[in-house]
Amino acid sequence: MTAVREGTALPSTADPRPRRGRTVAGWSIVVALVLLVSFAALRVAATGPAAQGALDPEGAGEGGALALAEILREQGVDVSVYRSRAEARAAIDQDATLVMTNPYTLTDEALETLMEPAERVVFLSAGTHLLNTLKIGENATGALSEVTPGCDLPEFAEVGSIRADRLFSPADGVQACFRNDEGAAVLVDARSRPRQAVVEGTRLFDNEGLAEDGNAALALALLAQTDRVVWYVPNFADSDIEGETVDTLGSLTPPWVTPAILLLIAAGIAAAIWRGQRFGPLVAETLPVTVRASETMHGRARLTAKAADAQHAGEALRDGARRRLARRLGLAVHAGADDVADAAADRLRVPRGTLQEQLSGPLPHDDAALIELARRLEALEDAVDDSIRSAKDTP
Known part of the structure; x- marks a missing residue:
């Protein structure tokens, strides 16, 4: 029998193996990369089109609308810019026109509350959801050639020709101006209060395109009919969409369901590990026929x-x-x-x-x-x- 000196350290089987340490480090790096990519994707997804300041009345860039706001002020119209829907609603009276771009950051209820005290509302851009909410018309395909008003509304009598890049199909009872056989560039709905007007003015009324054709005259015809303009700028900081409580599967099920599901998942994982160890490692086997995805395509x-x-x-x-x-x-x-x-x-x-x-x-x-x-x-x-x-x- 071999003797062991007192104080001699015996090798421990509990020491971590270098290979296992490298595996843990590798998986840690993968998890960190997945979390980083997920965070970047969420940041990109949360960036809205208005981050570039399209038709912002205080924007001096090519896509802003500072030039339009200054022209309105020169015509004696008091232009007030608000980025809070509560402040904008409080500033609306009978002598004011509510102006905004597509309010994609607001729910239908918030938009209705904002428009309630207004007599006139002008949307300088509109998405498909907004058109359906207002019930003012639908999108139309095609592009608009150079046309004149073509309707009997007095405010458009002095407006020259324009070239819009988006057309709408009006609903029944809605007046369509600046139109051709495919659709109209301006829709005016005077059937109920408030009086609503929709136009795609992203290219017509920005600082770069306002001086072309009759774009400035059209903007004045839409916005200068009252002494005051309340210009609301939609933004994510003023959105009420994220604050909504949406029913989820977890909120609709009894409290004991989630722990039971987690317990079943844990039991399934344990059973898979237990049964998998009995058969040893997996063996790769070449199939008789391999069909490549490119061949299928x-x-x-x-x-x-x-x-x-x-x-x-x-x-x-x-x-x-x-x-x-x-x-x-x-x-x-x-x-x-x-x-x-x-x-x-x-x-x-x-x-x-x-x-x-x-x-x-x-x-x-x-x-x-x-x-x-x-x-x-x-x-x-x-x-x-x-x-x-x-x-x-x-x-």
Whole structure:
């Protein structure tokens, strides 16, 4: 029997193995990277189009509306700018016109409360949800050529011609001005109080485009009909959407359900570890046939080409582009073409009607039109990617 000297340290089997330490460190790095990417994605998703100051009455950049506010003041109109809906509502009286861009940061109830004391309300931009809420009309495809008012409203009598980049289809009883066969650029609803007007003025009334055609005259016709203008600027700091209590699966189930589910999950994990250890490590086995994803894609493409179904291929291209654009713009994966077109137009500051035509317009009927659609969709995705990268790089 071998003797061991007193004080001699014996090797411990409890010492951590270097390989296990490297594994734990590697998984820690992966978890940290996942958390960092998730945080960055949430920051990007929470960045709204108004962060660039589109039609901000105090914005001096190309997309601001400081020039329009100053012209109104020169015409004797008192322009008051508010970024709080409570302060804006308190400032509204019978001699004031409430002006705002698309209030995407407010719920329908908050918007109704804000508009309640007003006699006149002018929306300088509108999304699909706002049009449905106001019941004033719908989106229309196409672009507007140079046109005159074409309606009997007296405030537009002295307005010259304009070139709008978005059209609307009016609802029954709504007056449509500056129109052609496809739609109208200005909708005025005088059926009830308050009197509402909707126009896509992102390019018409900003500091860069206000001096073109009859844009300034149209702005005065819409906003200078009263002595005062209460200009509300929607922003996330004044939003009431995040404060809502939304019913979740956890709030609708009894209190004992969640602990029971967690206990079942823990039992399942323990059973999987227990049963998995009995069979030893997994063994990789080569299957008789391996079908690559690229071969499946090429096979479907050949079937589509053989059938000469350009419309089916075009719809597939649009569906993929809509899904990718929705993910990049922070929308739901199954967001509709109108919502994607709204978000992309706000991000790129381009005519909204052109994007809607690409994402939901007529489908191609031949190969040449299909190739052109594919090129335009690819260019749109590249432009959105460049815009997102530029926004991230801007301090």
